[in-house]
Amino acid sequence: MNEVYDFLKNCGVYYLATVEDGKPRVRPFGTVNIFEDKLYIQTGKSKEVSKQIQKNPVVEICAFDGQKGEWLRLAGTLVRDDRREAKADMLEHYPDLKKMYSADDDNTEVLYFKDATATFSSFVAAPRVVKF
Numbered sequence: 017m018n019e020v021y022d023f024l025k026n027c028g029v030y031y032l033a034t035v036e037d038g039k040p041r042v043r044p045f046g047t048v049n050i051f052e053d054k055l056y057i058q059t060g061k062s063k064e065v066s067k068q069i070q071k072n073p074v075v076e077i078c079a080f081d082g083q084k085g086e087w088l089r090l091a092g093t094l095v096r097d098d099r100r101e102a103k104a105d106m107l108e109h110y111p112d113l114k115k116m117y118s119a120d121d122d123n124t125e126v127l128y129f130k131d132a133t134a135t136f137s138s139f140v141a142a143p144r145v146v147k148f
Contacts, residue, residue, distance in 0.1 A: 017055050017148040020134045023079060023088050024048040030079035030088075032057070034068035041068060045077075047113070051105045054128035055148070056097070058106045060117065061125045069094050069127065085138055092132030102126045 024030050025048060033042045043065060047058040059066050069075060077090040097103075104119035106126050117124040134146045 017050070017053075017132075017146075019136075019146065020088065020090060020132075020148075021048055021050050021055060023081065023086075023136070024077070024090075027079040027081055027088075030077050032065065033076045033078070034065055035072050035074075036064070036068050041065070047106065047110055049106045049109050049126075051102055051126075051128075055132065056102065056106060056126050056128045057094070058103075058110070058113070058117075058124070058126050060123045062123050066125055070096070085140070087137050089135045089137070090129070090132060091135075092129040094127040095130050097126050097128055102128075 029044050029046050031042050032045045033040055035041065045057060049056045049058070073094045075092070075094055078087065080087040100119050103124045103126050107114055107117060107119055107124070132148050134148070135143050136146070137143045
């Protein structure tokens with residue numbers, strides 16, 4: 017899990033895929049955090065992506081590291097964590113988000129991966145799979 021976290025942090029931007037009405041929906045994300053030994057992302061409950069995740073929590077992330085020529089696909093189930101502590105920890109790691117979100121508002125949403133499968137790939141090596 018730490019390797020996945022490091023890869024996503026290094027890339028800065030990754031792409032999160034959800035499903036809406038049987039169609040894929042993909043958008044850029046940038047938040048990733050480890051809290052209580054779980055990998056978290058963050059969004060707002062008012063966003064369509066949140067509604068899509070609540071309806072179908074099975075998602076996939078894709079990120080590419082152009083310097084290394086490697087990419088990551090992370091598939092799993094996202095679980096909402098409504099605890100203030102989880103929200104506050106995420107916002108401490110991303111202080112710029114405090115302009116839009118608060119650990120005490122009803123919009124901030126943090127989600128952690130459950131039953132995750134990370135596949136590290138490159139053009140020169142066989143894929144490597146990590147589960148957590």
